[in-house]
Amino acid sequence: MANVSIxxxxxxxxxxGTDTTIFPTRTSRNFAILGVVLLLACPAFMDRYxxxxxxxxxxLGIAALGLNILVGFTGQISIGHSxxxxxxxxxxxxxxxxxxxxxxxxxxxxGVLTTGVGLIFGVPAARLKGLYLAIATLAAQYIxxxxxxxxxWFTGGSAGTIAEPLTVFGFAFDTDERYFYVVLVAMVVMYIxxxxxMRTRDGRALVAVRDHYLSxxxxxxxxxxxxxxxxxxxxxxxxxxxxxxxxxLQFVSVENFTILFSIQFLGMIIIGGLGSIMGTLMxxxxxxxxxxxxxxxxxxxxxxxxxxxxxxxxxxxxxREMSVGIVIILFLVFEPDGxxxxxxxxxxxxxxxxFSH
Amino acid sequence: MSGAPxxxxxxxxxxxPGNMESSAQAETIFEARGVNLRFGGVxxxxxxxxxxxxxxxxxxxxxxxxxKTSMVNCISxxxxxxxxxxxxxxxxxxxxxxxxxxxxxxxxxxxxxALFGHMTVLDNIMVGRHHLLKNNFLTGSLYWLTGARKEELxxxxxxxxxxxxxxxxxxxxxxxxxxxxxxxxxxxxARAIALKPDLILLDEPMAGMNLEEKEDxxxxxxxxxxxxxxxxVMIEHDMGVVMDIxxxxxxxxxxxxxxxxxxxxxxxxxxxxxxxxxxxxEEEAAPAANSVRKEVA
Numbered sequence: 001m002a003n004v005s006i007x008x009x010x011x012x013x014x015x016x017g018t019d020t021t022i023f024p025t026r027t028s029r030n031f032a033i034l035g036v037v038l039l040l041a042c043p044a045f046m047d048r049y050x051x052x053x054x055x056x057x058x059x060l061g062i063a064a065l066g067l068n069i070l071v072g073f074t075g076q077i078s079i080g081h082s083x084x085x086x087x088x089x090x091x092x093x094x095x096x097x098x099x100x101x102x103x104x105x106x107x108x109x110x111g112v113l114t115t116g117v118g119l120i121f122g123v124p125a126a127r128l129k130g131l132y133l134a135i136a137t138l139a140a141q142y143i144x145x146x147x148x149x150x151x152x153w154f155t156g157g158s159a160g161t162i163a164e165p166l167t168v169f170g171f172a173f174d175t176d177e178r179y180f181y182v183v184l185v186a187m188v189v190m191y192i193x194x195x196x197x198m199r200t201r202d203g204r205a206l207v208a209v210r211d212h213y214l215s216x217x218x219x220x221x222x223x224x225x226x227x228x229x230x231x232x233x234x235x236x237x238x239x240x241x242x243x244x245x246x247x248x249l250q251f252v253s254v255e256n257f258t259i260l261f262s263i264q265f266l267g268m269i270i271i272g273g274l275g276s277i278m279g280t281l282m283x284x285x286x287x288x289x290x291x292x293x294x295x296x297x298x299x300x301x302x303x304x305x306x307x308x309x310x311x312x313x314x315x316x317x318x319x320r321e322m323s324v325g326i327v328i329i330l331f332l333v334f335e336p337d338g339x340x341x342x343x344x345x346x347x348x349x350x351x352x353x354x355f356s357h
Numbered sequence: 358m359s360g361a362p363x364x365x366x367x368x369x370x371x372x373x374p375g376n377m378e379s380s381a382q383a384e385t386i387f388e389a390r391g392v393n394l395r396f397g398g399v400x401x402x403x404x405x406x407x408x409x410x411x412x413x414x415x416x417x418x419x420x421x422x423x424x425k426t427s428m429v430n431c432i433s434x435x436x437x438x439x440x441x442x443x444x445x446x447x448x449x450x451x452x453x454x455x456x457x458x459x460x461x462x463x464x465x466x467x468x469x470x471a472l473f474g475h476m477t478v479l480d481n482i483m484v485g486r487h488h489l490l491k492n493n494f495l496t497g498s499l500y501w502l503t504g505a506r507k508e509e510l511x512x513x514x515x516x517x518x519x520x521x522x523x524x525x526x527x528x529x530x531x532x533x534x535x536x537x538x539x540x541x542x543x544x545x546x547a548r549a550i551a552l553k554p555d556l557i558l559l560d561e562p563m564a565g566m567n568l569e570e571k572e573d574x575x576x577x578x579x580x581x582x583x584x585x586x587x588x589x590v591m592i593e594h595d596m597g598v599v600m601d602i603x604x605x606x607x608x609x610x611x612x613x614x615x616x617x618x619x620x621x622x623x624x625x626x627x628x629x630x631x632x633x634x635x636x637x638x639e640e641e642a643a644p645a646a647n648s649v650r651k652e653v654a
Contacts (some may be wrong), residue, residue, distance in 0.1 A: 016513045017506075194568040200505050201490040204476070208484045211473035218433055218471075219359030219552065220459030220488035233494060275475070 008351075022195050043177040053174045058183035059244040061284040062190045064268045065277065066237025071266070072274035073198065074230040075210030077134045080141030081265040084235040086257030087144060088114045088242025090155045093163035093252055100155075103166040103247055107186075111239040115143075118235020125231055126224040141259055148254045153191055160253035163246040167270055179248055186244055190237060195277050197233075206230055207275075267328045273338025282339040290327065291320045303332055385586050386446060387432065387556055393440035394427055394559045394612075399426040402438070402612045405552045409556070414582045414589045418623075419473045419609035420633050425592045426468060428609065429558050432590065433465045445556070460488040464554030466545045468561045468592070474534030478544050480604045481518060481533050485551025512551040512598065516551055523547050523577060539570045546577065550585070563598060571595065575602055596634065600624060608633060 011026070013019040023029035043051060067081045092110035095101040101109060121140040128136050148155045155161055165174035166182055173179045197203040208216040209226050217223055246252045264287060272283020298312045298319070306312075310319070335342055387409040394402040404426045409415045417425045430436040431443060434455035442451045450458055466483070473481050490512060496503035520526055523543050528536060533544055542562065549557055562578065563571045575598050582589045593599050599606060600620040608616040608623060610632040616623050625628055 016510045016517070020506075020509065020513065090580045109563050140625055196500035196505075197494060197498045200500065201487060201492050202494045202497050204480055205487055207476055207480070208487075211475055212471050213436070215467060215471035216472070216484070218435070218459060218465055218467075219484050219548070220456045221484075222454075222456045229494060300646050 018046035022192070022199075035186060036184070039179075042224045043180050048176050051180050053248055053292065055180055055183050055248060057178065057281075057285050058180075058187045059241045059248065060265075060268070060288065061241075061281050062187055062244065063238045063241030064265055064272070064284045065190060065280045066195050066234040066241070068269045068272070068274065068277070068280045069194065069197070069206070069237070069263050070230050070234035072269055072280075073203070073210060074206040074227065074273065076230055077130070077135040078140075078226065078231070078234065079134055079259065079262050079266065080121070080137040080139075081145070081234070081238055082257045082259070082261035083141045083144035084114050084118055084238035085242040085245070085261070086148060086252075087117055087235075087346075088239030089163070089252045090148065090161065090242075091239065093161045093246050094154050096164055097161065103164055107166075107240065107243040107247070110243040111236045114239025114242070115236040118238075119228060119232040121235075122228040123230025126227045130198055130204075140261070141262055145254075145257060145295065148257065155252070155254055158254060160251060162252050163252055166247050173247075174250075183244055183248070186240065187218045190240060191277060191281070194237070198277065201224070202229075210275075264324070265298065267324060269338075270328060271331050271338055273340030276338065276340035278343075279338045279340025286327075286339065287324070290324060292335035294320050294323050362395055384411050385409065387590075388444040388486045389428075389431070389441065390444070391441040392428070392431055392438045392443065393605070394424070394431060394436060395439045400612055402431070402609075404441070405609070405612070406441075407607055407614065407617055409588060409590060410605075411555075411588055412582070412586060413604045414591065416591045416593060416606045417609060418593065418596070418599055418606060418633065422611075423609040424612040425609055426560055427612075429465065429560055429590065430594060432556075433463055433558055449558070456488075459552060459554075462553070462555035463558065463560035464549040464552035464556070466542075466549050466560060466562060467563065470538075470541050470545060470574050472533040472541055472545055472548070476533055477530055478525060478533055478536070478547075479513075479516065479520075479529045481544055482516045482551045483509075483512065485548040486516065489553065519547050519550050522550075522580070524573075539566055542566070542570075542574070543577075546574075550581065550587075554587060556588045556590065559589065559593075561592050561594065563593055563595055567603040571598060578602060 008027075021029070023032060039054070042054065046054075063081065063085050066084075067078060069074050070078055079345070088110045091113045092106045095106040095109055095113075096103050121137070124136045125133055149158065151157075165172050166179070167173070173182050198207075205216070205221045205226050208219065208221055209223060209230075213223055216226075268283040268287045269280055270283070271286050272281065272287065273279025294318070298307075298316055301307050302312065312319070331338065385408040388407075390406050392402055392405045393400070405424075406427060417428060419425050431438050432445075434450070434453055434457075437452060442449055444450065444459065445461060445463065448461070450461065453461075471485065475593060476484070490508060492505035492508055493504065496505045500506050514577065520529055523546060525540065525543055525547060528540060528544075533541065536544065546559070546562065549559075559578065563574050578589060578591065579602050581587050591599070591603070603620050605618060606616075606620050606623045607614060608626075608629045614627045615632060616626045618626075624634070
């Protein structure tokens, strides 16, 4: 029974409205609000390095949510997500530099442009499945990467491109403390949009396509449309995430958007939980903080026999990469439903104690 | 077979004789004209023509591999006939995709369970409302601002009525994949009803059920037909149920139609007996029909 959502006794739903809220109970909603309030206070006491990590979790989390909608909810596969992320970054910078679009407008517009690109690469998805689709998206990754390298007018070529900081009414969000709020607001908004999508008509249609496409079609769902649209939506989130990244670093370089980065996105949603919105955020946080954890661990063992044997000082970067791979494998074996599932079980255990099993 | 229907506690399931007469004049909602279906060298259907009248409970029976499910697939659009045409509400739908046909008013259930296993029962049924809902990716994401919430809740209310009708309130929040077989069949029926179809296709709705579940299911089907006014096409192997609740029956054998008519006429047809029902010894031939009924009664 650990998988059933547990509602405290006495919490009666008396309308369909109260039964379709984002958070199942008042407590869970209040905790989420408390979480956001605590985050709002973060820049006051956190040092710049930790803030930069939180900002990273923010924009990567938005892009990862897009990938989770595509992979977790629609059951498609994409190993070209970082290319869409990169396209969003370049598009936003280009709109601002070339056409003078204010950054506040360029970010959502970059999302829209990336949606268009995603839809184009989504067309084969309507017909391909599994391994074949994976290869088709791999092609998307390389085509876009090549495009970034050659399209000087768009990306600045190998030199990269400058992205102006976000400025609203003369107030520039050019420091980590300031930009943190931009990313926080964007993240909350995008996650609410994603949650709403998944509880309405088209979100359900996506899941239906994943679970049983034949009966989805009988239920009146146009498979081609929804498979393609899923790519579009996923690209939209990637584009927004990429644009936020561009205006945070204020410089976009061509080399960043590699296949390794795409795999990292996949790692985030696998660790967080495929088909879980909260899980996406947990997975992203996990992936961003994992290297920090490794760093802390290596500090702890420095000077000991392990340190000497592994030659940590020289191999630390190397070991970090390996740890990511190992963690993904461990999750696939022991917790394929990800952190979100584990979290649910912990909650159920705690609520049912001492009668849980 | 002129005798009065065997009295059972499923009494309401008996079609009133007057009902059948009136449906005889009713308009045709679906028509198949010379449908042929070939898979390579396999001839699944050969020149099958029939009409289904509006408001009728029409059963398709026949031995395994006779082409019953293939015929239903031709109606729902999963297969396109190699030759021949199918008409729905007077419109040629032969080349139409299943999702388009769903929006025209054809709903169905599957022989093998085809629920969305990871969704809740409620969401499964809400998927059935797909073609009736208007909100899309954009308006759905903006939920409160675009009226999507209001629309969803209005449809939720209607879905709850279907849930009440099929008595699955206790599992509405359960994940569909975790339910028992009988309940899953019921959820699948609920999902098909949620489409608000004019023509509902039920592919072996009672397969693998015990007597009690069968009785419940028969009652739901009759209610669908009589109260909701849906035209029902049913494939079923349980002759007792088929003969009890159908208005008309079509018999297929090796992809060919061998009989069509009222249940008693079909039962009396020697060819049907030979192909499917099984022949009795000479002296038992006359009350054979009744003995079939008693099996489930």
